[in-house]
Amino acid sequence: MHRISFLCVLLLLPACGDKNKARSTPPAKAETVGHETELLKLTLTPQAVQRLGIATIKVGQGQAAMMRETSGEIVVPNGAGGVPTGSLSNLAQIGTAQAAADGEVARTRAQARLARIALDRASRLVAEEAGSIRSRDEAAAALATAQAQANVAVEQRRLLGPSVAALDRQSALWVRVSVSGTDIADVARSSSVLVRALGATDSDSRAHPVQAPPSANAAAGTVDLYYAIDNRSHEWRVGQRVGVQLPIGRMQQGLTVPASAILRDIYGGEWVYAQTEPNHFVRQRVEITSAGADGAIVSRGLEPGMRVVTTGAMELFGTEFGVAH
Known part of the structure; x- marks a missing residue:
């Protein structure tokens, strides 16, 4: 009996050792890595600075109009107050209605021409004393009726907007922005907005507010605002989703930098190049509170008096990562 107990104790000892070893091994291991700013220093020769056209500006206190980032949709304006045509519109149904309206316009105009004849x-018969004045008056009334019907047909056709085939060839389009009903009072309705294609890194386009038929989405609790944008270069397409910067109407104080100084990486991170000393530049992460076409308010990442690159920031970015610009 004692020999059996001793063997059981010997068999349990390795298991206890493995259990204690498992307890001593941490579930995760953390290693210290270099901070991002320690890895992103650029030293340029004076000739390289001149060749890249580097220009800097001192960061100072300022103010900028507060903007709110949202999304919008490119739609076709309807000239006489019709509902704008967008990606959710039934284009086949609109095309059928337009064809019927075009036929009605042609028919009523033909009737008006017949009434004029x-x-x-x-009138000639009355002048030659070969016809009655009553017949002339009835013909004049028929002409007035035909012209009124032709005018109605033209207005009804205009409400349907441009032909479906010409939707993307309009010289001016509208941007429809859906704003929450709780935020509509904060938007500066008389101010223009900045529009940018999703994923684009070039400059923004400016769109101006227009009067449009009232539209809203009761289920989502949003109200639609409309802005006109130039499309003479045919850059925009109907149904295209765009980013929109809505002006809030209030000014915000803080450190300001020009819009040209801000860089955005593929992950949406915002950066500027700070000049630490002559010909030495550091890519610095910043946090933008409000941005517009003229400048941005920086809430974190910069100190008053620092110098940031305004012209040539993209060239420095390319130099850092070996990409030509």
């Missing part, structure tokens, strides 16, 4: 004939 009848009136001219009746």
